[in-house]
């Protein structure tokens with residue numbers, strides 16, 4: 001993007017000043033693959049994709065550091081399996097401090113879907129997920145690791161800010 005003189009308002013220039021631009025040396029084959037990948041995912045530019053990769057890595061670090069964090073656990077099970085429902089309930093009652101909310105959907109005659117919203121120490125959430133998925137009759141279970149957002153810098157360059165790559169404005173903003 002060329003910074004044509006006079007093309008931006010003072011407000012836009014102030015917003016842009018919050019951004020740091022840096023160069024990255026990268027093998028062109030790798031960059032081609034990256035562009036292909038982020039194109040498929042719907043990213044409009046590399047900056048957005050790289051910011052998301054960095055945040056994703058920071059979330060992983062929070063989990064590795066056993067920080068206070070947030071996740072969702074999703075599982076599918078056959079409620080006809082003997083003692084399964086009571087075992088799952090018993091287990092969930094041992095983690096009342098970590099389970100914020102439970103969503104239950106009766107998928108069909110046999111299968112139930114349950115989504116647990118979890119908040120707490122990362123290792124404890126992982127332990128609960130491991131215990132739930134290993135209960136006999138649970139067909140599939142997956143923990144999605146996300147973040148409380150507290151230690152995550154706000155999305156400079158996203159939202160209402162002018163993007164350094166292509167100069168377009170995103171649709172929404174929040175304070």
Ligand code: NI
Pocket residue numbers: 079104105106107111112113
């Ligand atoms: Ni059900």
